[in-house]
Amino acid sequence: MKIKPTVQFPILLVGLMLAGCGKSPDATSAPAAAKQLTIGFAQEGAENAWRAANTASFKAEAEKRGINLKFSEAQGKEENQISAVKSFIAQHVDAIVIAPVVETGWEPVLKEARDAKIPVILSDRSIKVDDDTLYACFVGSDFKKEGQMVADWVVKHTGGKGRILELLGTPGSAPANDRHNSFADAIKGTNLTIIDSQSGDFKRDGGKVVMEAFLKKYKKGDFDIVYSHNDDMAIGAIQAIEEAGLKPGTDIMIVSIDGLKEAVQAIVVGKINCVVECNPLAGPVVYDAVEKVVAGQKVPRLSYNPDELFDATNAKAAVASRQY
Numbered sequence: 001m002k003i004k005p006t007v008q009f010p011i012l013l014v015g016l017m018l019a020g021c022g023k024s025p026d027a028t029s030a031p032a033a034a035k036q037l038t039i040g041f042a043q044e045g046a047e048n049a050w051r052a053a054n055t056a057s058f059k060a061e062a063e064k065r066g067i068n069l070k071f072s073e074a075q076g077k078e079e080n081q082i083s084a085v086k087s088f089i090a091q092h093v094d095a096i097v098i099a100p101v102v103e104t105g106w107e108p109v110l111k112e113a114r115d116a117k118i119p120v121i122l123s124d125r126s127i128k129v130d131d132d133t134l135y136a137c138f139v140g141s142d143f144k145k146e147g148q149m150v151a152d153w154v155v156k157h158t159g160g161k162g163r164i165l166e167l168l169g170t171p172g173s174a175p176a177n178d179r180h181n182s183f184a185d186a187i188k189g190t191n192l193t194i195i196d197s198q199s200g201d202f203k204r205d206g207g208k209v210v211m212e213a214f215l216k217k218y219k220k221g222d223f224d225i226v227y228s229h230n231d232d233m234a235i236g237a238i239q240a241i242e243e244a245g246l247k248p249g250t251d252i253m254i255v256s257i258d259g260l261k262e263a264v265q266a267i268v269v270g271k272i273n274c275v276v277e278c279n280p281l282a283g284p285v286v287y288d289a290v291e292k293v294v295a296g297q298k299v300p301r302l303s304y305n306p307d308e309l310f311d312a313t314n315a316k317a318a319v320a321s322r323q324y
């Protein structure tokens, strides 16, 4: 088909433009695209709503930033996490992120990562190692502060008197250790006493089963407060308390940590008395740290996310905007 001359010029101009010949002389060439980051993320597990929100944050942010995310979920088993880290090393990823299920046992595999010159960033939970070169930095919440914030609230709202049943998180994990120790330290010198502690492993059904056992062992009047290391166990405990014909939040003070929307809503309806936030939406801040570490920039050894406290004075106003 012969195209009429009056039409040919515009087509030629468009052709030149598309070929890049139409660029103005001062146009700078597009900067070379930054190399795509490949990150191995050894996630601790999929135990509850908090962890689901945490994983979703990492996956969504990786998508948004064009990060090649190799994701592994360890079902709460350290040996699975260690295997995942070894696999990431073998794949020569640019960086490894770990949310360590427990605090100890990490030296050997972290030495392998260091020998392979792959930086490790700890997210969410920290670890106990003597050698500072085994990981670049920690980004997460300050569990010691969370335990203290809850304890301070309990002291204030009980006059420093009461018998406490404690729902512990995963044995050996940083949040369980720190939330227990800081809470216990903060009630020293008061008439508040932890009369029993059992682990519900941060799981909703775990909280319910432990609370059912507590309710068999202790009658109403034998205890006053339930301190749960996370909201999922607190919500499970509430189910057990109601099935026993008691009123959570009224007959028994319920205090917890995480800041799930469901838990803040439970404050609004009077079933939980206080929740300290532990924000799981950490994908952006962790990837910021990874990008800096990979680029050879200095990053703080410890970066803590700010955590808010919710109770009857602010829960109603806050619940609608809770994102997890």
Ligand code: GZL
Binding pocket: 047, 048, 050, 051, 124, 125, 140, 141, 175, 202, 229, 230, 231, 232, 257, 258, 278
């Ligand atoms: C805290 C995180 C804990 C949450 C639990 O940062 O490690 O693990 O408090 C979760 O809900 O299981």
